Amino acid sequence: MNELFTFLHSWTRWLLLIVGILALVYFVMRRSQARDFNAFSARLLNAFGTLIVVQWLFGLVLFIVRWNSQGSPTGYQWSHLGAMTIAMLVANAHHGWRRRQLTPSARYLRGLIVLVVSFALLIVGILLLPSPIQWRFYPPSL
Numbered sequence: 001m002n003e004l005f006t007f008l009h010s011w012t013r014w015l016l017l018i019v020g021i022l023a024l025v026y027f028v029m030r031r032s033q034a035r036d037f038n039a040f041s042a043r044l045l046n047a048f049g050t051l052i053v054v055q056w057l058f059g060l061v062l063f064i065v066r067w068n069s070q071g072s073p074t075g076y077q078w079s080h081l082g083a084m085t086i087a088m089l090v091a092n093a094h095h096g097w098r099r100r101q102l103t104p105s106a107r108y109l110r111g112l113i114v115l116v117v118s119f120a121l122l123i124v125g126i127l128l129l130p131s132p133i134q135w136r137f138y139p140p141s142l
C-alpha cells in the first residue's frame with residue numbers, strides 16, 4: 001500500500017503540472033487575442049481541478065497508510081496536508097462563477113488567478129517536504 005500510493009502520489013503530480021502549464025499558456029494566449037471562452041478552456045480548468053482532487057485523495061490515503069505503519073505524522077506532513085488542501089480548494093474555486101455572466105476576458109483572468117495561486121500553493125506544499133523527495137522521480141518497483 002505504501003509503495004503503491006507513494007508511486008501514485010509522486011507521479012500524478014507531473015500530470016497535474018503538465019495540465020496546469022498547458023492551461024496557463026492557453027489562457028494567456030486566448031486572453032491576449034481577445035478570444036471567446038471556449039469549451040476547451042472550461043475542460044482544461046476542470047481537468048486541473050479534478051486532477052488536484054485525485055492527487056489530494058492519493059495523498060490522504062498515503063498519509064493514513066504512513067500513520068498506520070510509521071506512527072504519528074511529522075510536522076512537515078501536517079503542513080504539507082494544510083498547504084495542499086488550500087491549493088485544492090483554490091483550484092476548484094472556478095465552480096463558484098461557472099454559471100455567472102462574465103466577459104471572456106474576465107473569465108480568463110479569473111482562471112489565470114486560480115491557476116497562479118494554486119501553483120504558488122503547490123510549490124509551497126512541495127517545498128515543505130524534505131529536499132530529497134521534493135522533485136524526485138519515484139522509481140516504480142511495484
Ligand code: HEM
Nearest residue numbers: 010013052055056059060062063077081084133134136138
Ligand atoms: C494536492 C496536491 C498535492 C501534491 C502536488 C503533493 C505532492 C507531493 C510530492 C511531490 C511528494 C513527494 C513524493 C515522493 O515521495 O516522491 C509528496 C509526498 C507526500 N504527500 Fe503529498 N501532495 C499533495 C497533497 C497531499 C495531501 C492532501 C496529503 C495528505 C493528506 C499528502 C500527503 C503526503 C505524504 C504523507 C507524503 C510523503 C511524505 C514523506 O515521505 O514523509 N499530500 N506529496
